[in-house]
Amino acid sequence: MMNAYVTGATIKQLRELKALTQAQLAETLGVTAKAVSKWETGKGLPDITLIEPLAGALGVSVSELMSGDVVQNNNVSSNLIRSKFYICPLCGNILHTTGRAVVSCCGITLPPLEAEETDDAHTITIEKVEDEYFVTVPHPMTKEHFISFIAHLTMDRLQMVKFYPEGNAETRFSLRGGGFLYLYCNKHGLMKKKV
Numbered sequence: 001m002m003n004a005y006v007t008g009a010t011i012k013q014l015r016e017l018k019a020l021t022q023a024q025l026a027e028t029l030g031v032t033a034k035a036v037s038k039w040e041t042g043k044g045l046p047d048i049t050l051i052e053p054l055a056g057a058l059g060v061s062v063s064e065l066m067s068g069d070v071v072q073n074n075n076v077s078s079n080l081i082r083s084k085f086y087i088c089p090l091c092g093n094i095l096h097t098t099g100r101a102v103v104s105c106c107g108i109t110l111p112p113l114e115a116e117e118t119d120d121a122h123t124i125t126i127e128k129v130e131d132e133y134f135v136t137v138p139h140p141m142t143k144e145h146f147i148s149f150i151a152h153l154t155m156d157r158l159q160m161v162k163f164y165p166e167g168n169a170e171t172r173f174s175l176r177g178g179g180f181l182y183l184y185c186n187k188h189g190l191m192k193k194k195v
């Protein structure tokens, strides 16, 4: 199950990016130019058997074609600080990318989470212990409302600690390199605090 079928606007946009005419795209797929024109103007939809060849002809993945979210990463030397987190609302899967991506889980395309600043109900306390830091999030840890993970992110290092209901949201980090601490609350989302 996908959250959306390919749209005419996406086909048109990608075809034009590829500098293909409707006739050229049609020929590659073994359909008529009229058929391509109909897809692009919302008067028809390509058959499911054409989705993979269509994605191939347009130079994108099936997932990108279906979601309409086309990714072009120009910065190959990705910096971890610009990392994105994605959480699947259905199964709780945690995904992390260092650049933009189309990420899907359980059949839905996941948006990259935008981290808010930590608030009064989601504070992060940091206490120096020997050569490490004891990091605590005082927050409910019930099945309905809990901290799912804490992460420490710098330019070149990601540390993530997973928590479960009935446990304590506390861990030790080296906190070398400054960066940011992230927490994820299953109800209130992703938050961050500069170290």
Ligand SMILES: [Fe+2]
Binding pocket: 121, 122, 139, 145, 146, 185, 186, 187, 188
């Ligand atoms: Fe919360």
